[in-house]
Amino acid sequence: QETLLSVDSLDVKFEVPDGTIHALRDVSLAVRKGETVGLAGESGSGKSTLALAIVQYLDANGWVDDGSITFEGEDLLSASKSDLRSIRGNRIAHVAQNPARSLNPSMTIGAQVRETIELHQETGSSEETDERVYEVLDQVNLPDPAGIAERYPHELSGGQQQRALLAIGLSCNPDLLILDEPTTGLDVTTQAKFLDLVEDLKTEYDAGILLITHNLGVISEIADRVNILYAGEMLEKGPVDDVFTAPANPYTQALLATTPEIAEDKEVKPIPGRIPELDDIPDGCIFADRCEFATDECTSGDIETETVDAERDHESRCLHWQDVLDNPIDVPEK
Ligand code: ATP
Ligand code: MG
Known part of the structure; x- marks a missing residue:
């Protein structure tokens, strides 16, 4: 299938008062047309940074x-400011983790949706456009669309703000939809509805979706492929069916064991240790200090990404991936 988005060997850094944070190192990721791609990883692994780098919205102290x-x-990195603005408004919709920052605080939700519709679609009478605004707000499951349209962003909850942002994003018929933690803070019912919505959108718009979430249960439910990010490095990627049933990276394996939806009846086992600081990256594998499979070779030099299954595009950044496959998740039965 046609590749929509391709991120290759990306490095992102942030300047901070006492040095430089190397937030993403040699990160690659692809999204094809009509595909839902999950991006998972613990808090601080760099998920939002990757999304922000793609739409070139990194904080002022950050750069590729x-x-x-x-x-x-x-090539997005060499696109002009005006080209970028047009790509963001027309072809890529980014529903940020922090929606308040992306909404205009001094315009009602309705006015913001209307503005995008008028910019991107043939519009008829003012009443017809109003109807279209309510339709989009209803499509993202916002209750009482006519009422919501009258409100300002600060009068909405975080989850409602994100759905308003999604409504604005959809009004421009994007080819790529980037959703950053869209289900966090939603109750289970609203979350299930939201996931159904994403599925419908994929069918209706044939867009590519990059779904960012720390929730592997959500990814296993709706994504085709998954990318596992850890402390700024992509440790594993492949079809969800392969990665979640036969992970080829110790980190993925450990992460799956922490996910109740996936570990199912087995005991949830937290990963010992913590994600390393990013201002002083150690040699070797970034996960070595927390890894059950690590040997001396893991703590020096560069660890390359290896092919687990070329046909299925399954890769793992681990010297011992074969060992990991041979020793499937060891979580005790209840
Ligand atoms: P979460 O699940 O909590 O949303 P995340 O995976 O989205 O986490 P990021 O927000 O991308 O993580 O952050 C990745 C790393 O980059 C973190 O160490 C964070 O502290 C650092 N970082 C992000 N933005 C900045 C910034 N503007 N200045 C300095 N460091 C930053
Ligand atoms: Mg984030």
């Missing part, structure tokens, strides 16, 4: 230090 980002054949 190396690598490339190609969208529909266009």
